[in-house]
Amino acid sequence: MKLLTSLCRGWVLLPLALHAPSALAHLGYPDTTSVTLRRGHPEDMFVGATFGAVISRDSGKSWNWLCPAGMGYGSWRPETFLWQPEGTLLAATGADLIRSRDGGCTWESHPFFKPRGLWPMSLASPASNPSRLWVSTGRAAAPNGVYRSDDGGETFTPTPLQSNTPDKNDNAVYTSVKVAPSDTRRLYVSGSTPEGLRLYRSDDEGETWDTIPQPFPEYSSPSRAYDFFVLRVSDNDPDRLWARVSWQGWTYVLESRDGGHTFRSILHPANQEHDGIDEYLMDMEVSADAKTLWAATPTRLFRLREGDTVATLLSLPDGNACAERQGDVLFVCGATRVHDWALATTMDEGDTYTTLLNLPDLKPPACPAGTPVQDLCTPLWPQFASQPDIGADPTLPGQDGGTPDPGSPDSGTPDAGPSEQPETPTAPPKKSGCSSTGGLVPAAAFFVLTTLRRSRRHNPEN
Incomplete structure (x- = not known):
């Protein structure tokens, strides 16, 4: 299997990488990227993907496709989803906050953020009080802030944490908010x-804030650390949290046990040297007792247990990864093209898996006539379903779900970031999955998928 994977990824993909457009970044595979369960209704599942999303209303027995055009977003693929108990779906795209009130069939831009030029980066809500929502914005060289809703996201008000106000010009961007x-x-x-x-940090629901500088002296030379994101807070200890930071092109999982005043590095995927993998950290998950941590890279999943000094590289998933815990169940993204599941669950921390979703089993949209998903996605279904391993339609029309018009002052490529950021375009953080195509998978990728899938099926070792 290693030989097959190396040959396919190395020799088959190299010519494509040399001649394919930039949209082929991360190979442009059709992959799942995130998992969201409706609060109080675990039978309802919403899975973000590089080709839109898929939804199940029967505990994963059947899945229906939602195309990007129907969801109403452009090249800014949503990374943070929230499914409220009463049924409202919300997504922070990095350029807008979009929502659906009918189970994903009709999506709209929230009227608060886009008219104000605000770009929602992160969305959070405590399970014990789902009507309370927090949104952080991160548009470089523009006003940003943290915003609060007390009515389930119908209306928002600014908290005192704001940047680029008349009395303050700190040019801050707020990358993530956690409760x-x-x-x-x-x-x-x-x-x-x-x-x-x-x-x-706030100890009074955002009424007042303490600013804690994070100099990271160990990551200060020859260039400074960047890409700092708070990722998780312990279920049982408000002073224990995890974050990530990047330096010299690598990412590190950090842990704090004193409320964010100090952090220490606990996992660096580039240092594990498992199978020659040096990869960028996308996201992480932690067990309820905080004794096990999972770190997802664009292709693999690492597990670090309490007392371990080196993380274990799990044999699966391979080719794509994300992790989301609900109670004692860990939901894991995978790659259908490699091991025949795009989403699975594990009850033993990743040693064995139960398949929930295999992309060829997807069904067409199941929305009422007259809804955007039904009207825009259904005509695309025959071509979509016929692609190897279920890919996206290369001719999918772009829609505006927060991505500004090209060539305008609010063009889809964000403004330059703060001075410590590397000289690359600022874009929404990619927390899970491995495609930057926004759902547009080039035809070259389909050729690769066909080759990989046929080779795997005819290899007796697989």
Whole structure:
């Protein structure tokens, strides 16, 4: 299997990488990228993907496709989804907050953020109080802030944590907001300013904020650390949290046990040297007792147990990864093209898996006539379903779900980031999955998928 994977990924993909357009970044495979369960209704599942999303209303027995055009977003693929108990779906795209009130069939841009030029980066809500929502925005060189809703996202008001106000010009962007499950008064927001990285903490539901500089002296030479995101807060200890930071092209999983005042590195995928893999960290998950941590890279999943000094590289998934825990169940994204599941669950921390979704089993949209998903996605279904391993339609029309018009002052390529960021275009954080195509998978990728799938099926070792 290793030989097959190496040959396919190395020799088959090299010519494509040399001649394919930039949209083929991360190979442009049709992959799942995130998992969201409706609160109080675990039978309802929503899975983000590089080709839109898929939805199940029967505990994963059947899945229906939602195309990007029907969801109403362009090249800014949503990374943070929330499914409220009463049925409202929300997604922070990095350029807008979009929502659906009818189970994913009709999506709209929230009227608060886009008219104000705000780009929602992160979305959080405590399970114990789902009507309370928090949104952080991160548009470089523009006003940003953390916003609060007390009515399930119908209306929002700014908290005192704001940047580029008349009395303050700190040029801060707020990359992520998290709520402590065991104390919902405790909020953490990661951010970046030209002077360095920051963690903002509130102990009174956002009424007041403490600013905690994060100099990361171990990651200060020859260039400074960047890409700081708070990722998780412990279920039982509001002072224990995890974050990620990047330096010299690599990412590190950090842990704090003192409420964010100090962090220590606990996992660096590039240092594991498992099978020659040096990869960028996308996201992480942690067990309820905080004794096991999972770190997802674009292709693999690492597991770090309490007391371990080196993380274990799990044999599966391979080719794509994400992780989301619900109770004692861990939902894991995989790659249908490699091991015949795109989503599975595990009850033993990743040693064995039960398949929930295999992409060839997808069904067409199941929305009422007259809804955008039904009207826009159904005509695309025959071509979509006929693609190897279920890919997206290369001719999929782009829609505006927060991506500004090309060539305008709000063009889809964000403004330059703060001074400590590397000289690359600022874009929404890619927390899971491995495609930057926004659902548009080039035809070259389909050729690769066919080759990989046929080779695997005829290899007796697989």
